[in-house]
Amino acid sequence: MSAHVVLVQEADFDGAALTAELREQAGAGVGGIVTFVGYVRDYAPDAPTETLFLEHYPGMCERELEDIAATARARWNLAGTVIVHRVGALSRNAQIVFVAAASAHRGDAFRGCEYIIDALKTRAPFWKSETLAGGKRFWVEQRQADEDRTRSWDETPAGNKDTP
Incomplete structure (x- = not known):
């Protein structure tokens, strides 16, 4: 693993192993690593989520994440970054x-990690289809709040200690 990794995959991942590899690859000057793990959650208020199916635009998606x-x-x-995003059917x-x-x-690590997750939610070409208990299926729409949050990073100068 290099200090800069982007993977889009169906397989699950081991966050502890990814963090350890990043620590090794990023070098002795690293004072901190900030990580974020996102999980499939219930989106709809009327029934529990059974499955979330993620599709992506291969090639273009990885380039956007890069x-x-x-x-x-x-x-x-930042001495290193890792992005691993799963696709396919997820429970x-x-x-x-x-x-x-x-x-x-730590400040750079926190802001860098937060920026990456905010930006990938709105810029990476992923499409989500959710199936609820009982069989109802629908496409998950992007939230305006996510778009606003990503846009606010463009208005925040680099190195600013205040996050959007």
Whole structure:
């Protein structure tokens, strides 16, 4: 594993192993690694989620995730980044995404990780179809709050200690 990884895969992931690999690859100057793990949750209020099916645009999706990680590395002093996003059929409570940012200082690692997860929610070409208990199926729409949050990063100067 290099210090900068992007994977889109059906298989589950081991967050502890990914963090350990990032720590090794990022080098001795790293003072902290911030990680985020997202899980499949109930989206609809009327019935529990049975399955979330994620589709993606192969090639384009990975390039967009690479661009997001590169932007984070350019804005903050990050020694390494990892993005692992799952696709395919995922059951409720399954891991869906892992993001990590390593830096000499915690502030850069926190902001870099937060930026990456915010940006991938709105910029990466993933499509989600949810199936509820009872069989109701629908496409999950992007929330305006997510778009607003991602846009706010563009208005925040790099290195700013205040996150959006």
